[in-house]
Amino acid sequence: MSTSQLVAQHLPFLRRYARALSGSQSAGDAYVTALLETLIADPSTLDREVEPRVALYRLLTRLWNSVAINAEIDPASIEVQGERRLSHITPIVRQAFLLVSLEGFGEEDAASVLDIDVPTLRNLVEDAGRELAAEIATEVLIIEDEPFIALDLEGLVEGLGHRVSGIARTHSEAVSLARRKPPGMILADIQLADGSSGLDAVNELIEGVEVPVIFITAYPERFLTGIRPEPAFLIAKPFQPSTVAAVISQALFFERKARPREQRATA
Incomplete structure (x- = not known):
């Protein structure tokens, strides 16, 4: 080819990435144009x-990294709310x-793009979660019947700067907790301790x-619905x-909400 x-x-997709990095359509397109010009001048620059x-x-x-001014984005010039939030994130973390x-x-591929190793990439992604949480911290309800997993999730959520509104082991506990304190996000197992369904x-x-929902299950292949999850x-x-x-950062950053869906499997 x-x-x-x-x-x-x-x-x-290159234009989408460049726009998100720079904070504007025009600046993003300018970098993609520079990419095209570079390749036209010397195709060997593509590895x-x-x-x-x-x-x-x-x-x-x-x-993008070759221009020092890219370390700063003027939030006032950004029209998309998600990109305005992203403007506050450290450049390498943003990438x-x-x-x-x-x-x-x-x-592995993301690390290769940034010319770093995978552990460093993981640290950067976690940093992104913490920096985003400073902008969009929320209450998180955890629906999980395995105590050690629930504690791990609680520590992870709080480490990102969010707050855990409660941990539920059953359907009824989840509903009760949510009624007392409505969550801004839900992390949910599907098959719960009493045989009830997290779904x-x-x-x-x-x-x-509508709030963002992340399902965490040992059997993802069984997560089948008649309606495409949104x-x-x-x-x-x-x-x-x-x-x-x-995923937590992604769900909150892009403000994607969950909608009720049909249950056709348990996991």
């Missing part, structure tokens, strides 16, 4: 030894967060108010803390 074909295939998408994002990121949460890169509990909780925030057990941190 020619260089022009490779770029054309990924161009919309052919790595996956093309990784190579393109790596080159674009290097171009790590966007590569994982917006562009969907796996840890049913979530559906009941979000009938009147969004499908699903994490498999056992989980990496960095994965949970990234």
Whole structure:
């Protein structure tokens, strides 16, 4: 495949990434234009030894990092609320967060784009969660029947700067806790201690108010619904803390809400 074909295939996503990095459509497009001009002048600048998408994002990121002023974004010039929040995040942390949460890169590929190792990337993603929480801290309800997992999640949520409104082991406990203190986010297992369903509990909780919901289950392949989850925030057990941190930040940053859905499986 020619260089022009490779770029054309990924161009919309490169523009999305550049816009989020710079905070504006015009500035983002300017960097993508610089990328195209660089490749036209010297196609060898694209590393052919790595996956093309990784190579393109790596080159674009290097171009962005080459301009010192990019460390600062003027929040007043940003129209999209999510991007305004992102403007407060440290530049390298911003890049790590966007590569994982917006562009969907796996840890190894995101680390390759930034020319760092995976442990460093994980630390940056966790930093993103903490920095975002300073802007959008919320109350988190945990629905989980396994005590050690619940404690791990509680520590992770609080470590990101959010507050745990309660931990429920059953459907009825979840509903009771949520009525006493409405959460801004829900982390939910699906199969609960008394045989009840975390999915049913979530559906009941979000009938009147839409909040981001992240399902955490040992059997993600059983999470089948007749309606496409909006969004499908699903994490498999056992989980990496960095994965949970990234998804929590993603759900709050992009302000994606959950809607009631049909239950067709348990996990």
